Amino acid sequence: MKRLLKTIKTILLALLGIMMIGLIFGFAKPIWRHFVTYPKFQRQVEAFALRKKECPDVTGLKTYRGVMHLHSYWSHDSKGTISDLIDAAKLRKINFIFLTDHPHGNIDSFPRGYRRGMYDGVLLEPGSEKQGFDAWPLKDGVVNWNVNKDSVSKQIVSNGGIVFYAHSEEPHNWNNPWYQGMEIYNFHTNVKLKSATWPILTDFLINGSKYRAWAYRTIFDRQTAILAHWDSLNTHRKIVGFSAVDEHENVNFRARYTKDGRIQLMGIDTKPVGIYKVSFLNRWLLDAPDKDGWIFKWMLVNTYETSFNNSVNYLFADSLALNNISHHIIEGHHFTAFRFLADATGFCYYGAGSDGKIKGMMGDSIKIGDVQMLTAVSPYPGRFTLIKDGKTLDVTEGETYQYSFDKSLTNGAYRLEVEVKPGSEWQPWIYTNPIYLY
Numbered sequence: 550m551k552r553l554l555k556t557i558k559t560i561l562l563a564l565l566g567i568m569m570i571g572l573i574f575g576f577a578k579p580i581w582r583h584f585v586t587y588p589k590f591q592r593q594v595e596a597f598a599l600r601k602k603e604c605p606d607v608t609g610l611k612t613y614r615g616v617m618h619l620h621s622y623w624s625h626d627s628k629g630t631i632s633d634l635i636d637a638a639k640l641r642k643i644n645f646i647f648l649t650d651h652p653h654g655n656i657d658s659f660p661r662g663y664r665r666g667m668y669d670g671v672l673l674e675p676g677s678e679k680q681g682f683d684a685w686p687l688k689d690g691v692v693n694w695n696v697n698k699d700s701v702s703k704q705i706v707s708n709g710g711i712v713f714y715a716h717s718e719e720p721h722n723w724n725n726p727w728y729q730g731m732e733i734y735n736f737h738t739n740v741k742l743k744s745a746t747w748p749i750l751t752d753f754l755i756n757g758s759k760y761r762a763w764a765y766r767t768i769f770d771r772q773t774a775i776l777a778h779w780d781s782l783n784t785h786r787k788i789v790g791f792s793a794v795d796e797h798e799n800v801n802f803r804a805r806y807t808k809d810g811r812i813q814l815m816g817i818d819t820k821p822v823g824i825y826k827v828s829f830l831n832r833w834l835l836d837a838p839d840k841d842g843w844i845f846k847w848m849l850v851n852t853y854e855t856s857f858n859n860s861v862n863y864l865f866a867d868s869l870a871l872n873n874i875s876h877h878i879i880e881g882h883h884f885t886a887f888r889f890l891a892d893a894t895g896f897c898y899y900g901a902g903s904d905g906k907i908k909g910m911m912g913d914s915i916k917i918g919d920v921q922m923l924t925a926v927s928p929y930p931g932r933f934t935l936i937k938d939g940k941t942l943d944v945t946e947g948e949t950y951q952y953s954f955d956k957s958l959t960n961g962a963y964r965l966e967v968e969v970k971p972g973s974e975w976q977p978w979i980y981t982n983p984i985y986l987y
């Protein structure tokens with residue numbers, strides 16, 4: 550009997566030892582990042598921010614920062630409230646939010662549970678993510694998703710709305726003449742294309758609260774295939790590129806009181822985990838209910854606050870009025886920037902005549918004879934890559950960018966990518982929409 554107990558004890562200790570070694574190995578990288586790598590990155594970005602310089606106003610328009618393709622409580626897989634959204638937008642200086650909630654059925658109505666318009670200085674516009682579309686009808690009414698996809702996009706776009714393609718790695722009818730643009734960056738595509746989820750999970754478990762922006766960057770990919778596809782589409786007609794945050798605020802744990810005074814715990818995808826009695830043990834874990842009623846919140850990843858600091862659309866427009874903002878979105882007068890690296894306000898990419906004056910900016914078509922050079926002003930120094938119809942034409946480091954044409958100038962779509970170097974490595978920072986020369 551004694552020997553048997555001893556054997557069991559040895560086996561248990563060995564198992565415990567194996568588990569400990571596994572945990573140490575599994576968590577070694579994220580722990581190292583927590584204490585060494587990410588604090589270093591943070592210091593480098595803060596030092597880099599001091600290099601910001603004022604940019605001349607080229608366009609005469611204002612720059613607005615916006616997030617597009619994201620979800621609120623109206624979607625089955627989100628519990629984000631309007632006040633969660635607006636608080637995060639104000640913290641991150643986001644001016645417009647274009648939501649894409651999953652519709653409740655095939656008959657999709659606007660308005661829905663919340664009203665469109667200004668909330669504390671932030672423009673909020675409802676839209677739908679359905680059948681691979683990011684759709685914003687921009688007016689009240691009903692969208693009938695029972696008809697085929699091409700008819701839906703025709704219906705929305707011909708009535709003045711916007712249809713962009715979501716999740717560009719997925720199949721779409723790229724020949725559909727009605728869609729106006731596509732996602733060129735989506736955080737979910739990044740995650741999906743990774744072969745192992747364990748390193749992502751452990752990194753967010755260890756670094757999810759303090760260094761979430763850097764955990765995002767660790768799994769960042771340039772999404773080269775999507776960008777190449779976008780370039781090839783733009784050789785046929787204008788396809789606007791934008792970045793999707795695809796935010797749900799749902800990879801986290803929350804709790805609230807039920808009507809009868811018990812505690813309801815919700816887990817990932819806001820699925821209910823269970824209902825518990827209030828006890829001495831759980832009472833000390835809980836806070837007083839916040840304004841949305843939450844008494845416990847443990848947010849690991851995918852929060853509005855982090856996403857609104859990650860991929861942001863910088864848009865040139867006259868005002869925050871919906872018709873003006875949506876007009877410039879459709880025109881492609883915007884670029885994507887990874888804001889946690891550096892705020893890109895002030896950046897502009899445009900075509901200039903021989904007098905140096907602007908003839909058109911990203912998203913515009915300009916006559917070859919009218920433009921002498923492609924130029925960019927930037928609040929931060931960077932490495933500028935000019936891409937024509939998918940081929941790299943020029944790479945230059947500098948404070949600003951200028952590409953003067955010679956006689957070999959031909960028509961095509963010219964877009965710019967900008968990288969910054971806050972530390973020892975170049976980091977993708979900006980993707981502009983193309984300038985179309987004809």
Ligand SMILES: [Zn+2]
Nearest residue numbers: 618619678795
């Ligand atoms: Zn989505």
